[in-house]
Amino acid sequence: MIERQRIRLLVVAxxxxxxxxxxxxxxxxxxxxxxxPVHFDDTVSMGLALEDEYGLxxxxxxxxxxxxxxxxxYVVGYYGVETFVASFREDGHTDRFxxxxxxxxxxxxxxxxxxxAAGYPTADREPAWTDAESAWFVVGSDAETPSGExxxxxxxxxxxxxxxxxxxxxxxxxxxxxxRDVETDDATVVRDRVDDQHREADERVEDVSTLxxxxxxxxxxxxxxxxxxxxxxxxxNTTVLVPDGTYDETLExxxxxxxxxxxxxxxxxxxxxxxxxxxxxxxxxVGLAVAGSGSxxxxxxxxPGDDEPDGAWDETFEANYAGGDAGIGMHTANESxxxxxxxxxxxxxxxxxxxxxxxxxxxxxDSPDRWEDGHAGILxxxxxxxxxxxxxxxxxxxxxxxxSTGLVVRDSTLEGNRLxxxxxxxxxxxLADNRVANQSNTGIYVMTGPERNAIVNNxxxxxxxxxxxxxxDSYVADNLLVDNRVGxxxxxxxxxxxxxxxxxxxxxAQVRAMLxxxxxxxxxxxxxxxxxxxxTGPLRVWTHDGTxxxxxxxxxxxxxxTVDGSYSPTAPVDRQLHRTDGAxxxxxxxxxxxxxxxxxxxxxxRTGSVVxxxxxxxxxxxDLLAETPWADRAWSCERIEQGPSP
Amino acid sequence: MSPPESSPAxxxxxxxxxxxxxxxxxxxxxxxxxxRSRSLLLLAAALTAVVVGVTWIGDGFTAGYLPSIVDLLTxxxxxxxxxxxxxxxxxxxxxxxxxxxxxxxxxPVSARELVVGVYAGRAVGLAVTIAVPLAIAxxxxxxxxxxxxxxxxxxxxxxxxxxxxxxxxxxxxxxxxVLAVAIAISxxxxxxxxxxxxxxxxxxxxxxxFDLAIVYGLAEGIVGDSDLLYALAASxxxxxxxxxxxxxxxxxxxxxxxxxxxxxxxxxxxxWTVGSLAVAVWAVGR
Numbered sequence: 001m002i003e004r005q006r007i008r009l010l011v012v013a014x015x016x017x018x019x020x021x022x023x024x025x026x027x028x029x030x031x032x033x034x035x036x037p038v039h040f041d042d043t044v045s046m047g048l049a050l051e052d053e054y055g056l057x058x059x060x061x062x063x064x065x066x067x068x069x070x071x072x073x074y075v076v077g078y079y080g081v082e083t084f085v086a087s088f089r090e091d092g093h094t095d096r097f098x099x100x101x102x103x104x105x106x107x108x109x110x111x112x113x114x115x116x117a118a119g120y121p122t123a124d125r126e127p128a129w130t131d132a133e134s135a136w137f138v139v140g141s142d143a144e145t146p147s148g149e150x151x152x153x154x155x156x157x158x159x160x161x162x163x164x165x166x167x168x169x170x171x172x173x174x175x176x177x178x179x180r181d182v183e184t185d186d187a188t189v190v191r192d193r194v195d196d197q198h199r200e201a202d203e204r205v206e207d208v209s210t211l212x213x214x215x216x217x218x219x220x221x222x223x224x225x226x227x228x229x230x231x232x233x234x235x236x237n238t239t240v241l242v243p244d245g246t247y248d249e250t251l252e253x254x255x256x257x258x259x260x261x262x263x264x265x266x267x268x269x270x271x272x273x274x275x276x277x278x279x280x281x282x283x284x285x286v287g288l289a290v291a292g293s294g295s296x297x298x299x300x301x302x303x304p305g306d307d308e309p310d311g312a313w314d315e316t317f318e319a320n321y322a323g324g325d326a327g328i329g330m331h332t333a334n335e336s337x338x339x340x341x342x343x344x345x346x347x348x349x350x351x352x353x354x355x356x357x358x359x360x361x362x363x364x365x366d367s368p369d370r371w372e373d374g375h376a377g378i379l380x381x382x383x384x385x386x387x388x389x390x391x392x393x394x395x396x397x398x399x400x401x402x403x404s405t406g407l408v409v410r411d412s413t414l415e416g417n418r419l420x421x422x423x424x425x426x427x428x429x430x431l432a433d434n435r436v437a438n439q440s441n442t443g444i445y446v447m448t449g450p451e452r453n454a455i456v457n458n459x460x461x462x463x464x465x466x467x468x469x470x471x472x473d474s475y476v477a478d479n480l481l482v483d484n485r486v487g488x489x490x491x492x493x494x495x496x497x498x499x500x501x502x503x504x505x506x507x508x509a510q511v512r513a514m515l516x517x518x519x520x521x522x523x524x525x526x527x528x529x530x531x532x533x534x535x536t537g538p539l540r541v542w543t544h545d546g547t548x549x550x551x552x553x554x555x556x557x558x559x560x561x562t563v564d565g566s567y568s569p570t571a572p573v574d575r576q577l578h579r580t581d582g583a584x585x586x587x588x589x590x591x592x593x594x595x596x597x598x599x600x601x602x603x604x605x606r607t608g609s610v611v612x613x614x615x616x617x618x619x620x621x622x623d624l625l626a627e628t629p630w631a632d633r634a635w636s637c638e639r640i641e642q643g644p645s646p
Numbered sequence: 647m648s649p650p651e652s653s654p655a656x657x658x659x660x661x662x663x664x665x666x667x668x669x670x671x672x673x674x675x676x677x678x679x680x681x682r683s684r685s686l687l688l689l690a691a692a693l694t695a696v697v698v699g700v701t702w703i704g705d706g707f708t709a710g711y712l713p714s715i716v717d718l719l720t721x722x723x724x725x726x727x728x729x730x731x732x733x734x735x736x737x738x739x740x741x742x743x744x745x746x747x748x749x750x751x752x753x754p755v756s757a758r759e760l761v762v763g764v765y766a767g768r769a770v771g772l773a774v775t776i777a778v779p780l781a782i783a784x785x786x787x788x789x790x791x792x793x794x795x796x797x798x799x800x801x802x803x804x805x806x807x808x809x810x811x812x813x814x815x816x817x818x819x820x821x822x823x824v825l826a827v828a829i830a831i832s833x834x835x836x837x838x839x840x841x842x843x844x845x846x847x848x849x850x851x852x853x854x855x856f857d858l859a860i861v862y863g864l865a866e867g868i869v870g871d872s873d874l875l876y877a878l879a880a881s882x883x884x885x886x887x888x889x890x891x892x893x894x895x896x897x898x899x900x901x902x903x904x905x906x907x908x909x910x911x912x913x914x915x916x917x918w919t920v921g922s923l924a925v926a927v928w929a930v931g932r
Contacts, residue, residue, distance in 0.1 A: 008670070025811040026893060038799035070804035070898045071712075098804060098898050514798070572703075594720040605805055605898075606709045 037129035043077030050449040051425035052146035071098025086184040103132035105153040119144035136160040141169030187496035190475035211284035253278040261288030268292040274329040284337040290327040291344040299323015305331030322353040322381040352383035367395035376400035438462040519544040522620040532569035539603035548612040553578030563615040570609040676767020694779035707790035711810040734828025735845040757931035804898035820886040826922035833929035856881030875907040879914030
C-alpha cells in the first residue's frame with residue numbers, strides 16, 4: 001500500500017517535472033547572452049584589399065566592425081562601418097546571415113584619434129570595441145580608408161562632437177546610420193565598368209600607337225654600324241630603323257625613341273642579362289624578334305630606371321621579380337609601346353616595371369619547353385597597362401601582374417603554361433576575350449584578395465583549375481570553362497558570377513569562399529561529372545533576385561517551363577540527375593521532397609552545400625554553349641510537351 | 647517502512663482514492679498493453695529510424711538544432727498523426743471486442759473515467775515513442791557537430807538545444823491531440839474494419855483536408871486576411887507547424903510577418919484534444 005503510494009508520488013513528481021520543463025523551454029530565452037568581442041584577426045573579414053592593408057602606416061587605425069549573426073557561425077569583420085551598412089542593406093543579406101545579434105565597432109573615444117595626410121585615422125594603439133547600438137557615428141568627415149570616405153564611431157557623444165568640429169561631418173545614431181544609403185563599389189559597378197574600360201584601353205592603344213609613326217632619323221647600317229650606336233645617335237621622338245638581319249647585340253634605350261624593325265629583324269643577346277632594356281617614357285619597340293637573353297630568374301642588385309627605392313612593402317619582390325633576365329625590359333618607361341614583336345624567351349619574355357599606361361600588342365612569347373625553366377611570358381610590375389593580342393606558350397606564368405591596378409589583358413592566347421594569367425595584388429583589372437588552353441595548373445588565377453576585377457568572355461580549356469578568382473567585388477561573366485578538372489573555383493566573395501558556361505569539367509564549380517555573399521546566376525552547368533562541390537562554410541544559395549542557373553538534369557513535370565522545386569548540386573540524388581538513369585524518379589519521392597521543400601531556410605547554419613532555389617529551364621547562354629560539343633545535351637527541363645500557348 | 651503520515655492520508659476519504667485507483671489501474675493496464683504490443687514497438691523503431699535518417703540526410707548532425715528542426719518538421723507533420731492513430735484507433739474498440747468493457751461495467755467506473763484512463767495510458771506510450779527518437783537526434787546533434795574552421799572565431803548564433811526542446815514538446819503535444827481523435831474513433835465504431843476505415847478517413851482529413859479547406863477559404867474570401875492566423879489554429883497540422891515556426895525558426899530569422907498566433911494555436915490543439923475525448927465519453931456511455 002505504502003509502496004504504491006510512493007510510486008504514485010514518484011509518478012506525480014516526474015509528471016510535474018516534465019510539465020515544468022516543457023513550459024520552461026518556452027519561457028527561457030533561447031538566445032545566449034551577448035558574446036564578447038573577438039580579435040579582429042580571427043574574424044572572417046571583408047572590405048580591405050590585402051595590397052591596401054600592407055600599404056598602411058603602422059599607426060593607422062581604420063574603423064572596423066565585428067558582427068555576430070544569428071545564423072552564421074563565424075564572426076564577420078568589416079573594415080569600415082560603412083562596409084557593414086552597405087552589406088546589411090543589400091537584398092538577401094538577412095536571408096544568408098540571419099539578423100545581426102551583436103555588433104561591435106571601433107571606439108575612437110578610447111584613443112586620441114588624428115587623421116593622417118591621406119585622411120586615415122591614426123592613434124597610438126587600436127581603439128577598444130564598443131556596442132554599436134549605443135555608439136555615436138560621425139559621417140561625412142574628412143576621415144577615409146583606402147576604399148574611400150569612412151564613418152568614425154565614438155562611445156561618447158562629446159568626443160564625436162569634438163571630432164566633427166575639427167574634421168567636419170555630422171553625428172548620427174546607429175539606427176539612423178542603418179537607414180542611410182551607403183554607396184560602395186560592388187560587383188555590379190564592375191559590370192557596368194567593363195565597356196568603359198574597353199574604351200579607355202582603346203584610347204590608350206590609339207595614343208601610344210602614334211609612337212610608330214615618328215620620323216626616321218637613323219638607319220642601322222647607313223647612319224650607324226650597330227643598333228646601339230644608332231640608338232645613341234638618334235634624337236628624341238624619332239625612329240631608329242633596323243633593316244632585315246640578325247643583330248648580335250644587347251641594347252639599352254634611355255631616351256624616348258622608337259626602335260622599329262623592317263623586314264625580318266632579330267636582335268640576339270649574348271645569353272647574359274636582358275636583351276633590350278628601356279628606361280625612358282614613351283619608348284617604342286616595334287616589328288622585331290628578340291632572342292638570347294640570360295636565364296637568371298631572380299634579379300639581384302640595382303634595377304634599371306630612374307626611380308629611387310621607396311621602402312614599400314614589396315621592394316624585395318620588385319628587385320627579385322622584375323630584375324630577372326628578359327627579352328625586353330621596360331623600367332620606368334611610362335606610356336611605352338611594344339608591338340609586333342616576338343620573343344624567344346630563355347626565362348621571361350617582357351618585363352614592364354613602373355611603366356604605367358604602356359601597351360603590349362601583337363606579341364608572341366615562346367618560353368622554354370619545360371615550364372620549370374621559364375618565369376613569365378609578360379611580367380607587369382606596378383604597370384597598369386594594356387596587353388592585347390599576345391600569344392604566350394610554355395611558360396611558368398603566361399602573364400604575371402603585381403600591383404598593376406587597372407591592368408587590361410584581352411584578345412590574347414595562352415597555351416601550355418603553368419598559369420595562364422596570374423594576378424597578384426592587382427585590383428580593377430579587366431581580363432577579357434582571352435583564349436586559355438591547356439595550362440597545367442590554372443587558366444586564370446587571381447590571388448591575394450584584390451577588389452573589383454572583371455573577368456569576362458574568356459575561354460578556358462584543359463586546366464587543373466580553369467578560373468580561380470580570389471578577392472572581392474569582382475565580376476566574372478560570360479566565360480566558357482570546358483574540360484578542366486575544376487571549371488570555376490569560387491574563392492572571391494561579394495562577387496557576381498553570371499552567364500558562364502561550365503561544361504565537361506570533372507567538377508563544374510568548386511566553392512571555398514567562407515562568406516555567402518556571391519551572386520551566382522544564369523550560368524549553365526552541362527556535362528560536368530559533378531556540377532558543383534562546396535567546402536566548409538554556410539549553405540550557398542545560388543539564386544539572385546529570383547533567377548538561378550541552368551543545371552543539366554533539373555527537370556519539370558508541370559509544363560510551365562520552370563524547374564520543379566530547388567536543385568542542389570551537392571545533394572546525393574540531385575547531383576546524379578544528369579548522368580544516372582532513375583535518379584529523377586528517386587528525386588521525386590515524397591520523402592526527399594518533404595525534406596527539400598524547406599532546404600533554403602536557415603542557410604547560414606548548414607555547411608558544405610549549394611542550393612539553387614529557382615533553376616532555369618533552358619540554358620541561358622546558347623551561343624556560348626554552341627562552342628562546346630554538348631549543346632544538344634543541354635536539354636530543356638520540360639518533360640511534358642507543351643500544349644498550344646493560350 | 648510505514649511512515650506515520652500514511653494513516654491520515656488513507657482515512658481522508660474512501661471513495662475518491664478508490665476511484666483514483668481505478669483510473670490508475672486502467673491507465674497502468676494501457677501502458678502495459680502498449681509496452682507489450684510488438685507492432686507498436688516496431689512502429690516506434692520505425693519512427694526512430696525516420697527521425698535519425700532525415701536528420702542525417704539533411705546533414706543536421708553537423709549543421710545544428712535549428713536546421714534539423716526545419717528538416718524534420720514536414721516529415722513529422724505526416725508521420726506523427728499516423729503513429730498517434732495507430733496508438734489509439736483500437737484502444738477502446740479492443741476492450742469492447744474482448745468483452746472487457748462489459749467486465750469494466752461491473753465496476754463502479756464511469757465512461758469518463760474509462761476514456762481518460764485509456765487516453766492517459768496510451769498518451770504516456772505515445773509521448774515516449776515521440777520523445778525518444780527526438781532525444782536521440784538531439785544527443786547526436788550535440789556530439790556530432792563538426793568543428794568550425796579553427797582559424798576563425800566562431801559562435802553558436804541563435805542555435806540552441808532549447809529550440810530543439812521546444813520542438814520536442816510541441817511535437818508531443820501535437821501527437822497527443824491526434825491521439826485523442828483516435829480514441830474518439832475507437833469509441834465510435836464497433837468493428838476493426840470500420841475502425842481502420844474511419845482512421846484512414848481521419849488521417850486524410852487531418853493531413854490534407856483541413857489545410858486545403860483553409861486554402862479554399864482564403865482563396866474564396868471566406869477566411870479574411872486578418873483571420874488567417876486564427877483559421878490556422880483550427881487545423882491541427884497548421885497549428886503545430888505555426889507553433890514550431892514561431893517558437894524556433896523565427897527566433898533565428900528575425901523580421902517578417904508573424905507566422906502563427908501561439909495562443910490560438912495552443913487553444914486549437916487543446917480543443918481538438920478535449921473535444922475528441924468528449925466525443926469518446928459520449929460514445930462509450932451510449
